[in-house]
Amino acid sequence: MCLAVPAQVLSISDPSRALALADSGGVQREIELSCVIADGPPETLIGAWVLVHVGVALAQISEQEALASLALWAELDDGDGA
Amino acid sequence: MCLAVPAQVLSISDPSRALALADSGGVQREIELSCVIADGPPETLIGAWVLVHVGVALAQISEQEALASLALWAELDDGDGA
Amino acid sequence: MTDAKRLTLAHGSGGEPMQQLLHQHIQPLFDNAILARQEDQARLNMTLAPGERLAFTTDSFVVTPLCFPGGNIGTLAANGTLNDLVVGGARPHYLSCALIIEEGLPLETLQALLADLAREVRAAGALVVTGDTKVVPRGAADGLFINTSGIGVIPAAVDLGTHRLKAGCRLLVSGPVGDHGAAILACRRELALGGDLISDCASLWPLVKGMLEEPGLLAMRDATRGGVNAVLHEFAAAAGLSVELEEAAIPVRPAVRGLCELLGLDPLQLACEGRLLAAVEADAAERMLERMHAHPLGSGAQLIGRLVPQRNSAVIVRGLYGVERSLPAVSGELLPRIC
Amino acid sequence: MTDAKRLTLAHGSGGEPMQQLLHQHIQPLFDNAILARQEDQARLNMTLAPGERLAFTTDSFVVTPLCFPGGNIGTLAANGTLNDLVVGGARPHYLSCALIIEEGLPLETLQALLADLAREVRAAGALVVTGDTKVVPRGAADGLFINTSGIGVIPAAVDLGTHRLKAGCRLLVSGPVGDHGAAILACRRELALGGDLISDCASLWPLVKGMLEEPGLLAMRDATRGGVNAVLHEFAAAAGLSVELEEAAIPVRPAVRGLCELLGLDPLQLACEGRLLAAVEADAAERMLERMHAHPLGSGAQLIGRLVPQRNSAVIVRGLYGVERSLPAVSGELLPRIC
Amino acid sequence: MKYVDEFRDPALVAQLVKRIDASAARLPSRQQPWQLMEVCGGHTHAIFRFGLDRLLPDCVEFVHGPGCPVCVLPETVIDQAVALAQRPGTLLCSYGDAVRVPGTGGSLLEARAGGAAVEVVYGPRDALELARRHPDKDIVFLAIGFETTAPATALALQAARREGIGNFRALCHLVLIEPPLRALLADPQLCLDGFIGPGHVSLVTGTRPFDFIPAQYRRPVVISGFEPVDLLQSVWMLLRQLEQGKACVELQYRRVATTSGNSAARAAMEEVFEPAPSTEWRGLGSLPHSGLQLAPEYRAFDAAALLEPRAATGAEPGDPRCGCAAVLSGRMKPPHCPLFGRECTPATPSGPLMVSSEGACAAWYQYRQESADDRR
Amino acid sequence: MKYVDEFRDPALVAQLVKRIDASAARLPSRQQPWQLMEVCGGHTHAIFRFGLDRLLPDCVEFVHGPGCPVCVLPETVIDQAVALAQRPGTLLCSYGDAVRVPGTGGSLLEARAGGAAVEVVYGPRDALELARRHPDKDIVFLAIGFETTAPATALALQAARREGIGNFRALCHLVLIEPPLRALLADPQLCLDGFIGPGHVSLVTGTRPFDFIPAQYRRPVVISGFEPVDLLQSVWMLLRQLEQGKACVELQYRRVATTSGNSAARAAMEEVFEPAPSTEWRGLGSLPHSGLQLAPEYRAFDAAALLEPRAATGAEPGDPRCGCAAVLSGRMKPPHCPLFGRECTPATPSGPLMVSSEGACAAWYQYRQESADDRR
């Protein structure tokens, strides 16, 4: 279920409604940030990557975790094989 | 003003609303007879000629008067000329 | 299609449902080897003798309702394009058929209409060799629109057209005018009219084939949109001449006249779909009329007027009492009058 | 037209307003002597050398919106029909242009669209020689529909078609796929998408002219509705063979891919309007690809697969990890997915 | 067609022309021609269609009167109709004649091209039928007309009320024939010698609205039918009165018309309508007691109530060169209007007289272009 | 595409396959293969699209789970949506997935072809925007989905309430992931060895709905992303737990998923919805406390209220040969359904599993036709 795509927040289109323009693979759409802004103003999310489902950002993407996940396998290359 | 055409009542389509089917030069339309039925039932008008304007019969056509009018001129042919 | 009885957008989307629609339900109606090749284009092995020219024409058909007394959008789409070929003196050879379908159209309706189209085209000795099918969402079209384009061959000896019109030539109409337009008006639900109003929709090829054998034929038009009025004005404008019409000579069926009296319209402005106007040499008019009378499609043909050197009006009608009046070009859609 | 800025039913009624529209606003855009004769049919002085065949095709264009990044219904109507001629190996000669206009369309819009149509046709060395104009009431059409039919000539030496497909022949695509479909989807107001999505709408004649000079060309199709997917299935079905595709070789622009990821669509199902699929002899593929690369319209050409003896599926894709999967035919309209 | 063809018979027409010539010859000779006003636009139309004016002797002339309901429609009514047609969920139904009349912001046809919902119907009962079929829409009928036409609207509203059809309404601009005639006759510049009375209005009204003409102004009136024989007969009857120095209301149209009119039709009108204090006429201005408005019991059907009460728009007065007012009151002939045949044609009417084919300008344009140049 | 392409890298995939093979080789050998259920239809789709099932060793097998909101949509919901779309003045907005699902009287697409008003939107906010733009229409949003999707509907309804958009309503069929999993696991016939947890549901819920699986049934769970590297890594993590005899909930999808989920999204859901006493699942029947309904303060937005309360239609039970229930609960593979590929294809789906490309049958049909015949 639930096709979700990574998107980068480009700008805030309506701060009061937490609406932002985001880019996903070169395609732009308005998305809603209200579930991923903690307390700060939405502007702090500009540039951040989020995971979007039916127009709502459900999570920020952690670059660190993504790299760690990929690195894990690079490492494992000569680990688990044995 | 007021294009009106002679039409012959063919049948009564809705006696309660005094609606009838009438033929005008080979074209049939529903018309309203309520202004030309005196007291009797609309059926008495079947076969009669009426003058219709925007779907309402405004008068019965008197064949006698029509013939009289035409005959007058036939007569006058050698009357008034002098 | 399996169980689907109505056409949906899927039938126009280029995929499996569309292929099924075309192969199972549409192409068989036109049954011919060229269309069956299913390429993006028909390939036609034509040979043109010296002096022969190709005639090429197109028309889209948007009639409401799709079926009317005397025809339907299928017969109209066939005959409209066939007639546009034949009034140029061309023998019709090939037609295309492009459909724009509003989703929800019953498949059965579509098939019946196209079967009629195919039959009319076949009757004229022509073939539907290429086509296209689009389905648009509800409300984006009105049931069904059909475009047909046609290719025919004009023999070397034939040269018809407004360039041959001249003062003195006679104007013949092939039958009663306005039948199609009257039949369509009577179908308009808001007008709620009944009566013996039947479209004249027909292929003129059988009539024209004979007329082409007679000498003195100068130009022809089928009197479709805008009726005879429009053709007369086109002739006058193209030739730089005026038209003189005899009102009493114009053939009009009683019911068409009745409808015109009722709605305040002029039969000359009503469309025909199986009538032509021919301009002929003055001395050939009589024989041409006889030739036309010999064919059922021309049995009601009449000499209705002639071209004369330009006057102040393009078209002048001599009325019942001998008074001339100007007949202006149609100025817009036909609207019933109350006054 | 005087002051009227929008088209009304009067402009389609066959009378004066229609004549004015045609003479003042439409015919000048196509400026040519054949159209200017204003007969019911164009008369074409064509000569066909022995072995030459006529190509004849038709398409109606119903795109929403009328204007989109990279083109409009005018360029589409020109190039769609030109392309259907040229993929059969025909040099385009003559087009018809039939309009169905929803009343209320601004005249200015119509003129701009037809000017673009005329320009594209002219650029391919062809002429618009006959036409038709219908105006339908508000709500009976969606702004503007255009039908174009086309006539071209196939040289005696050219024989392209699915009858020449055979196992082992290679499949080339002339550039990135799905650009047009993606651009149109992005225009859909309800989807509210932006991005660098530009239709590939273009006339393929300049590219094909060169390809016809290369040996080994067997068949071509422009990948319009149903996208590359539809052409592959048509090839497989017509030849009784299967297609094997290399997923990694299929050229897709980043933004088109982005849109497909977002909406859950497959780029192979999205329409192109300036791409063709060519089947060529195995040993001619390399040189054909070079030839295609030499032209801007083919600079992104790729060898994407081949025909093989029939397997259990018509079209089989070898994915990124070497696993084969079946690629079914498109089954209906393209719908964005959430899951 | 029965009751039509007999009254177009060329032989009878020829006879009548002879008789008119003879009668005219007996009239006292004078500088200006004898001017007979055909009050009704339907007469105007028939005169041009059959070329009857060309059959009259030079000393007798038709003058076109104000009796075309379309020609007297003020721009404000069209503007209201346009606003209703543009209202979401509303369908405006109209007689075909009214949809081409220009308002200040264009005609109903132009509004339709811009997206407004407009339907042409044959009569009000068809609009009522649309209301029955589309209960979710407001169906507004643009009710124009003189006394001939008003009863049909009255009957439809009575039916709507009886059957509780709440989504049917009328935008009424119903006018009466007598007030404009009074206004015309009161003009001291006017020298009309007789009147061809509107046969179809009189079917409803009887002859009463015309009695003042002989009584107060000593001009003869003949209530006439609409076929060539009817009209020529009426001309002859008028000439006879003039010849004999008489002035009374005569009935030519005896096959349908009576002195008393149709009381059932009047009863329907009287139930549904009441006299309006004042009504606007294009070309004639505002005339007191010259029209009808919905009676209190029928106010619920008033379509005007659906509109925002507009701040009196200083409505643009239209092209100042427009000659409608002068033509309408018989002071100018159509081809002398500076717009005639140039800006103003049936395809692009500047004024209402070019819209209905009853309008003097449209009739002139349609039938007299040739003769206008040939003879004048 | 960032965060996509890296996770499709063929080199990484190859490495993972090696590792899975090695791990599988270390598992105790047994008759039947190790069955790992991917709960989520999104996973099913990715598995088929990339052929991941074909990369696994013979002793490891994917089993497709109930996690596709479209596949579990009961016919009655579609029937209600169709009835709303057919209602005058109403526009039904839906995700693209739901419009091809057959109800007892056809799908929404078929209804649209028959004249109903149906619009496909990307999300509920777009439907709300339509309501703003068309104040004269009732805009109904067909709100389906699991916990991933419900927050978007909640946010749109909050906005509608805040802004007083009265013509926006939702027809809700929102379901929860835990109840069907509990139902599955309670089936004594089922022998699943591990679960690939739905990464996107857990963005909202966190790992809580899956804790019972190791706790009560001692089966390992890995919450997984949706790219090939994610899925293969998750398979490997499951095999590792099996190898080591462990059973716990692990997070593979760490770049977005957390154990606690998204509390803001849950807060929106909790304001707008409340647990429904019981909810119908296609193929699974009625499950208690398995879905959401509008909370009392949001009942005014319930589109079901626009419908006539229907006499419980003894709704036709559909084709008795339909294998959806068995496929949905992992007891049958799609090609063994008697309708598969015959009556039931993506163009003419008999059951919902053939509709969404997440549906096990559609995925099988779309990607495995060739292999189905080649290898099985």
Ligand code: SF4
């Ligand atoms: S020509 Fe036009 S503007 Fe002039 S009087 Fe006639 S209708 Fe009015």
Ligand code: SF4
């Ligand atoms: S093939 Fe169709 S009917 Fe059978 S289980 Fe799959 S979806 Fe259901």
Ligand SMILES: [Mg+2]
């Ligand atoms: Mg044509």
Ligand SMILES: [Mg+2]
């Ligand atoms: Mg034609």
Ligand SMILES: [Mg+2]
């Ligand atoms: Mg023609």
Ligand SMILES: [Mg+2]
């Ligand atoms: Mg096509």
Ligand SMILES: [Mg+2]
């Ligand atoms: Mg429609």
Ligand SMILES: [Mg+2]
């Ligand atoms: Mg084509």
Ligand SMILES: [Mg+2]
């Ligand atoms: Mg094409």
Ligand SMILES: [Mg+2]
């Ligand atoms: Mg093509």
Ligand SMILES: [Mg+2]
């Ligand atoms: Mg045409």
Ligand SMILES: [Mg+2]
């Ligand atoms: Mg539209």
